[in-house]
Amino acid sequence: MKIIRNLKNVKLRGKYVLLRDDFNVQIVDNKITDTFRVDASLKTIKYLSKAGARVVICSHLGRPKGKQIPELSLKFIAEYLNIPFIDDCLRKDFLQKMKNGNVVLLENLRFYDGEETNDKSFAKKLADGFDIYVNDAFSVSHRKAASIVGVTKYLPAYAGFLMEKEITNLTNVLQNPKRPFFVFIGGAKISDKINVLKNLVSVADNIVVGGAMGTTFNFALGLPVGQSLYEPNQTSAVMKILNLAHKNNCKIFLPIDKGVGKSFSKDAKRINRDVERIEADDVIMDDGKVTTVRNIDLLRIAKTVIWNGTFGLAEWGKRWGYSSFEFAENLAYLSKSKKLKSIVGGGDTIAALDFCGVRKDISYVSTGGGAFLEFLEGKQLPGIKPLII
Numbered sequence: 258m259k260i261i262r263n264l265k266n267v268k269l270r271g272k273y274v275l276l277r278d279d280f281n282v283q284i285v286d287n288k289i290t291d292t293f294r295v296d297a298s299l300k301t302i303k304y305l306s307k308a309g310a311r312v313v314i315c316s317h318l319g320r321p322k323g324k325q326i327p328e329l330s331l332k333f334i335a336e337y338l339n340i341p342f343i344d345d346c347l348r349k350d351f352l353q354k355m356k357n358g359n360v361v362l363l364e365n366l367r368f369y370d371g372e373e374t375n376d377k378s379f380a381k382k383l384a385d386g387f388d389i390y391v392n393d394a395f396s397v398s399h400r401k402a403a404s405i406v407g408v409t410k411y412l413p414a415y416a417g418f419l420m421e422k423e424i425t426n427l428t429n430v431l432q433n434p435k436r437p438f439f440v441f442i443g444g445a446k447i448s449d450k451i452n453v454l455k456n457l458v459s460v461a462d463n464i465v466v467g468g469a470m471g472t473t474f475n476f477a478l479g480l481p482v483g484q485s486l487y488e489p490n491q492t493s494a495v496m497k498i499l500n501l502a503h504k505n506n507c508k509i510f511l512p513i514d515k516g517v518g519k520s521f522s523k524d525a526k527r528i529n530r531d532v533e534r535i536e537a538d539d540v541i542m543d544d545g546k547v548t549t550v551r552n553i554d555l556l557r558i559a560k561t562v563i564w565n566g567t568f569g570l571a572e573w574g575k576r577w578g579y580s581s582f583e584f585a586e587n588l589a590y591l592s593k594s595k596k597l598k599s600i601v602g603g604g605d606t607i608a609a610l611d612f613c614g615v616r617k618d619i620s621y622v623s624t625g626g627g628a629f630l631e632f633l634e635g636k637q638l639p640g641i642k643p644l645i646i
Contacts, residue, residue: 260646261416261424264301264391270309271357275387275412276301277404279394279624280316280334287333293607293616294396294624295334301393301417302338302360309357315346315366315383315404316394323370335362347379349386372403380407393417395424396625398640399632409643416644419624424641426621427632430600435560436462441552441584443468443544444566444605447491451498452634457563458502464509465552467544467568467580471512474499480532483517483539510555514545516569516579523573543569544580552580553587556597562588565603565630571612572605581609589615602629 278298283290305312319329335342338360343351346363355361366372371379380403384390390412392398398405398420408414416424430438440461442450447470457464466474472487477495502509512532517539518525529545530536544552549568556562564584571578589610592599601607602623610616623629631638 261421261641261644262414262646263416263421264304264418267389267415269305269389272310272388273352273355273386274305274310274312274389274391275384275408276305276312276314276391276417277394277408278302278314278316279396280314280331281318281397282334284318284328284333289333289337291611292337293622295337297419297624298393298417301391301419304418305391306358306360310389311352311355311357312360313343313352313355313363313387314340314360315363317367317372317397317402317404318365319367321365321367322373323368325368329365329367331362331365338362347382352386366402366404373400375401375403375407377407377410379403381411384408384411387412390414391417392640392644393419394640395420395623396628398638399625399628399636401639405640406643414643416641420641420644423623423625423632426600427623427629430561430563430598431460431633431635434460435598437559438561439463439465439555439559439563441465441467441562441564442566443470443568443581444603445469445486447473447488447494450566450630451491451494453565453630454498455501456635457633458498458505458507458509461507461563463555463559464502464507465555466509466511467548467552468566469541470566471544471568472515472541474509474511475532478511481535481537483535483537483541484521485517485535485539485541510551512544512548513551514547515539515541516543516545516577517541523570523577527576542573542577546579549580549583552584556584556587556591559591559597562597562599563633564588564599564601565606565633567605567609571609578609578612581606582613585609585613585615589613589618592620593618602626
């Protein structure tokens with residue numbers, strides 16, 4: 258594992274620190290619906306403040322595309338953190354008034370076009386007036402943004418504690434997992450996860466493919482899929498992954514039955530049907546009960562588990578989230594009992610944990626979605642590269 262430049266032995270007292278966090282959370286009626294990412298950043302914020310640094314946090318929210326949109330203001334995050342709010346991320350007049358230990362939050366970086374385009378001028382203006390840059394935003398470190406990559410051209414860059422934790426946990430599970438090592442992967446599109454699967458078949462003992470991805474795999478193998486969501490143009494990719502898995506002695510498990518309805522509706526009557534017996538007018542909306550039992554049986558022999566992507570329309574509740582919720586509860590139980598180590602990432606997957614109230618029992622929950630997947634691909638993330646010694 259490459260050595261990351263961290264905050265240990267860094268003299269912070271009196272230093273102006275630009276801290277990049279990811280506060281891209283959902284806000285409804287001026288309230289944060291899930292504070293997970295914000296709370297995960299607190300260790301670094303408190304450490305910097307206690308060490309006497311003058312901490313200025315920057316982040317983004319949503320996709321304002323260079324426009325100032327009041328609903329996407331970070332002022333609601335500042336209120337939650339109970340810290341002063343600076344209404345323009347390029348303002349500097351407040352810096353001279355800050356005292357050691359003070360913490361403030363800047364307005365949404367994406368109110369400027371230069372953030373997403375990694376504009377050199379914007380990055381330089383953002384970095385101006387600071388002594389140190391700290392990246393604690395693993396979840397956006399796959400982006401070549403000004404606040405992730407650009408500012409490191411002008412400031413010495415360090416990893417925050419959350420960033421360190423993410424890198425350590427994900428690296429360890431890829432390089433030194435306890436075996437058997439299982440990867441459970443679901444979601445809608447195999448096209449989003451082809452490279453992840455290609456990398457994981459070389460390190461995992463078993464990969465279980467579910468959800469609409471599993472439907473695409475089954476289609477590629479000649480099974481009926483009815484009127485369901487799948488990617489017919491990914492057949493060659495599926496076959497390449499299956500062949501690569503065979504060469505690497507990695508076993509692939511696919512759905513053996515599915516939860517189907519006669520219309521794409523959360524109120525549709527659920528029928529569990531064998532994958533070989535899917536009817537022409539069936540709409541697959543979940544993995545089946547037999548598949549779910551099989552998946553839970555596999556959990557009982559696993560020592561390391563990565564889970565990304567739900568196995569059905571879990572956002573529609575228990576009827577179509579059955580396979581995901583049953584899996585989440587059993588994964589959490591076995592994790593809490595120290596029978597296995599579990600790593601979970603991705604917004605929909607974490608939402609399934611929360612629906613079951615078991616997030617706290619998972620061994621490690623990543624803050625990353627896209628970054629989580631790209632790290633599993635074996636990529637060096639743009640935001641991590643400047644942190645390597």
